[in-house]
Amino acid sequence: MIVAERKPFDEIRSMVSNYKKVLTVGCGTCVAVCLAGGSKEVETLNAELNLAFKKDGIEFGAETLQRQCDMEFLAELDNKVDQYDCLLSMACGAGIQFLAERFPNKPVFPAVNTSFIGVNLDVGWYEEKCRACGQCVLAMTGGVCPVTMCAKSLFNGPCGGTNKTSCEIHTDQPCAWFKIYERLSGQGRLDQIMKISPPNDWSNQKPRKVIQPGYEERVKAMNS
Numbered sequence: 001m002i003v004a005e006r007k008p009f010d011e012i013r014s015m016v017s018n019y020k021k022v023l024t025v026g027c028g029t030c031v032a033v034c035l036a037g038g039s040k041e042v043e044t045l046n047a048e049l050n051l052a053f054k055k056d057g058i059e060f061g062a063e064t065l066q067r068q069c070d071m072e073f074l075a076e077l078d079n080k081v082d083q084y085d086c087l088l089s090m091a092c093g094a095g096i097q098f099l100a101e102r103f104p105n106k107p108v109f110p111a112v113n114t115s116f117i118g119v120n121l122d123v124g125w126y127e128e129k130c131r132a133c134g135q136c137v138l139a140m141t142g143g144v145c146p147v148t149m150c151a152k153s154l155f156n157g158p159c160g161g162t163n164k165t166s167c168e169i170h171t172d173q174p175c176a177w178f179k180i181y182e183r184l185s186g187q188g189r190l191d192q193i194m195k196i197s198p199p200n201d202w203s204n205q206k207p208r209k210v211i212q213p214g215y216e217e218r219v220k221a222m223n224s
Contacts, residue, residue: 001119002030002092003126004037004112006045012088013052015109019085020057022049024111025077025099026064027091034126036112037090039064045090045111068095074102081106116148135200140192142183147200149176155197 006012016022024042032038039062046060053060061084065073068091081087086107089096093114100108116128133147137155147153151169158177161168165178184190211219 001033001117002094003034003115003118003128004031004092005115006036006041006090006112007110009048009052012045012109012111013049016049016058016086016088017053017056019107021059021061021084022086022088023061023063023077023081023084024049024088025068025090026062027068027089027095028064028066031091031095031112032064033120035124037092041090045088068092069098071098071102074099077103133200137197140195140197141180142187142189142192144176144180144183146176146180149174149179155200157193 024046026032026037026039026042028038031041035041042062042064046062049058049060061080063077063080065076067073068089081103084106086109087099087103088109088111089099090111091099092112093110096108096110115126117130117132118126118128121127128148130145131148137147138145146155150158151167151173152159154177158175159168162175162178163171165175167173167175181190181193184192
């Protein structure tokens, strides 16, 4: 899931300080699961903002959509947005941008920072697992991501600074390539570690779109 963290309160306060009516919009999916932008977090943030702007007379409304990255759910705000001067989104970066596209005449401000794609280790505890680099090599690395888990994002084996199975940059972080070696060894697939991965095509780090097989004609018709 996408993991996010709420921005520092002073930064949020600064963004909305020049507006009289602000709608705080939460999202009921990823940011709700990681306790950063669901309905409870919207209520908490608005309570803090109401207290901070008590003397200024700024009003804060609240709405939490099932998803902000889906126009179907953004439509729920169509009859409400005109009542406000700006929108404060607690969704991930994708949801914030989609909200801004839906309501281009309203300033839309981010209340959270999108951190990474990760997993839930415990309540309120999340670990990065993927950076969506667009060229997955997990089949060759035993399911251990070298882009995310290696501090240098090395594709082909460890650097010269491996420190007794730990990373030379962060000693509390296991060396990703040591973990890859252990995993492949346990699976009897150490031959995989000898295969050379070509440099990642980082040119793919641009606005990308994915059309799943079988939907090409539908998308073509929508754009014609």
